[in-house]
Amino acid sequence: MGKIKNQLYEKLKHEKLHFSLFDPENLTPEQASDLAKKVTEFGTDAIMVGGSTATNVDLVTKAIREATKLPIILFPNSANGLSKYADAVFFMSLLNSNKRDYLIGEQVKGAPIIFEHNIEPIPMGYIVINTGEPTAVEKIAQIQRLTKEEVVNYALSAEYFGMNFVYLEAGSGAMRSVPDDIISAVKQKINIPLIVGGGINGPVTAIKKLDAGADIIDTGTVIERSYGKAAEIIDAVKKYKIKK
Numbered sequence: 001m002g003k004i005k006n007q008l009y010e011k012l013k014h015e016k017l018h019f020s021l022f023d024p025e026n027l028t029p030e031q032a033s034d035l036a037k038k039v040t041e042f043g044t045d046a047i048m049v050g051g052s053t054a055t056n057v058d059l060v061t062k063a064i065r066e067a068t069k070l071p072i073i074l075f076p077n078s079a080n081g082l083s084k085y086a087d088a089v090f091f092m093s094l095l096n097s098n099k100r101d102y103l104i105g106e107q108v109k110g111a112p113i114i115f116e117h118n119i120e121p122i123p124m125g126y127i128v129i130n131t132g133e134p135t136a137v138e139k140i141a142q143i144q145r146l147t148k149e150e151v152v153n154y155a156l157s158a159e160y161f162g163m164n165f166v167y168l169e170a171g172s173g174a175m176r177s178v179p180d181d182i183i184s185a186v187k188q189k190i191n192i193p194l195i196v197g198g199g200i201n202g203p204v205t206a207i208k209k210l211d212a213g214a215d216i217i218d219t220g221t222v223i224e225r226s227y228g229k230a231a232e233i234i235d236a237v238k239k240y241k242i243k244k
Contacts, residue, residue, distance in 0.1 A: 005120070016217070017046070022048065022060065030063070032060045036064045039234065042231045049083070057083050074086045074119070077137075078101070089122065097141040123165075125157070128169055129168055129170055149185075155189065168196050210237065
């Protein structure tokens, strides 16, 4: 218990991290294998597997497992998004969802599967930030739109519940990223690592999120579309100098 989480926490003492998010709905196992090899070469720190649906999760995760030694962390939309081929799972509650399933229902269904396959659970508070037109996750999970102050309070609640990470996401394919002032406001109050994802389409945006207080940058859609962009973003994150 805690091996992957502890590895990430140890690395975060010295550097910012990058996670690559693979959506099994968008990738064949062959494409996932090729992409896994590429992002490993570029220097990403972990591969997350998940999306708005639960299609091809097992096949894609198995292909990734065979292509890299990087930690594979599931980012499931439901209990159906679990796979025995992963190292860990973000055992998350979508805190600003108006649907019970995303707060606790799917977690209850998934818990025995996680236990059976000895997948490491990493508790995480997941908060979706609206940045414009509703994304798929907003529609599916009936997301409650929050003020900056409410986002901070949700993040604090995640920490007080004992969760290991807070994840602020604009949603897969979002046109705009999580606002920097929201990231800064959250980071000023919480003591657990902050992951930021969604709408990060290049190294300049990634650096802005790190400057605002993100500990981990997560990119998905952009790395599926362009190896070049993936390399640029990962390189920018890995070269980022933490301000003392």
